[in-house]
Amino acid sequence: MSYLVRRLVRGILLLAGVSVLCFLFTEMAPGSFFDEMRVNPQISPETIAGLRAQHGLDQPLVVRYGRWVKSALHADLGYSIAYNTPVAPLLWSRAKNTLLLTLTAMVLTWGISLPLGLWAAAKRGGVLDRAITVISSLLIAVPEIVIALALLATAARWRLTPVGGMVSSNFEELSGWEQFRDVVAHLTLPVVILVLCESAVIVRHVRASVLEVLGASYVQTARGLGISRGRLLFRHVLPVAANPAISLFGFSLAGLISGSMLVEVICGWPGLGPLVLDATFSRDLYVVIGGIMFSALFMLGGNMVADIMLMVSDPRIRTGAADAG
């Protein structure tokens, strides 16, 4: 339990660190939300100064940060100047869509990568292994944006999936089942892009972990005694190869979230990505900071889940058993 508490405390400190960096970087960034108003002769400088004061932007950085922390503790995360609403509810309405996209992509990524990595390792040097090596190398080498644009163009050209948005314009008129199908159809393209990009890395990691275990002499000893494939897999290979894979799970969630920002913008998925991008362009700084904090929170959540899974799967983490060497 103390292990989890330690991780939790570390996570909270990390979030505090991220928030400080966010404030420092947004302070250093040129321009502000009210810059466009300055070029409008109908808005007086006094009005702009009044608006800045109303949103507390005339205060020193430390004061603004203190007010933001207080607001964060009240679950508001500051106030959006553009939307004229507290940031947290605004972000949460979009974060639900990001979570739907990210979690679907995550389940599929691991559902595909684990068996493929296992298979490639078991049939090392075979046709499937080589095919996976070539395809994953290509997918890693090509930038995600190129893959996303190519798939978007393909989907649009051949009308394979709906392009843009989360639902069709006639969504409200559809029955429950048709609404579900409509969301799945819109979800398909961004999920395929994310799964392709993320699986390429995870398959290689799983393959490497499994190969390392398969080469261990205790596996060879067990094989020498004629151990069954099932027993070898579930008693020796999977439990030992699971540790690096589970650790990767937390990082993969972070990768999927950062990847989903880009994919959401390209595919027009109404998640955090387009909202944070718009807020960045318009200098709606509390929305930008809130978006980054949400991403950091998701990443910490993913790592926490990975830590709990590691604790369950590996007793040495619970007991803190040391290697005598």
Added chain:
Amino acid sequence: MSREPESQNAFLRVSGLAKRYVRGGLWRERVVEAVRGVDFEIAAGRTLALVGESGSGKSTVARCVALLEKSDAGQIWIGDTDIASLSLSALLPWRTQVQMVFQDAVTSMNPRFTAAEAVEEPLLIMGKDEALRRETVRSSVNEVGLSVDGIERSVMQFSGGQRQRLAIARALTVRPKLLVLDEALTGLDLSTQGQIANLLLDLQAAHSLTYLLISHDPAVVGRMADVIAVMAGGRIVEMGSTAEMMTAPKHEETIRLLRSARAAQTNLAAITGASL
């Protein structure tokens, strides 16, 4: 399976053993001839040492004899059975007769296992009942000089020498007749190496075990082996009794190995200040 008419008192007889590996690049495959027609025999209760530099093929021979690799050609006779020609299912009863102890004590145990689980694993694979498993584990652990009190600890909490003892105990649980010791004494400090060597000699005397010892260390080989076979390029280039090979080596590879071992000893003596 056929009957081999030669030497009657040999426990293991290897004849014309060959093994090659196909190493795959993405586009082009490369064939490596690891073992090219190796012949030797080991009398029951004796030790034959295969020595040679890295890549000479000695570990491949060991893996073929331990039934971890299928040889491409040749025969491996135990008694009057060529085990190299047996199908996987027919091999099962023979697998317990030959056990292997590896060099790397760290990877020789599943890191998730306790010492008891690691030693018990062969018996579990063979489907032995719990009472027999428990009794066999206790006697094997005792035999290798470890206390049964600590065997519920994780294998990661044992030192390198203790893990090597556990690996030997695990091999003993299935009552093998031949132990293949693949660099089993390499990587241990000199004191632990000496203790494990003594343990192996004691076990050999107690159970009439036959050893195939793979090593590149002439000092270990000189102490443990009855016969030495020197390998180079996948072939045995010289074979003879230990005394003969140590005092009057003929092949240049044997001479070179002995010379480099002596140089290493001299360097060690210079570092530690010990006299040779």
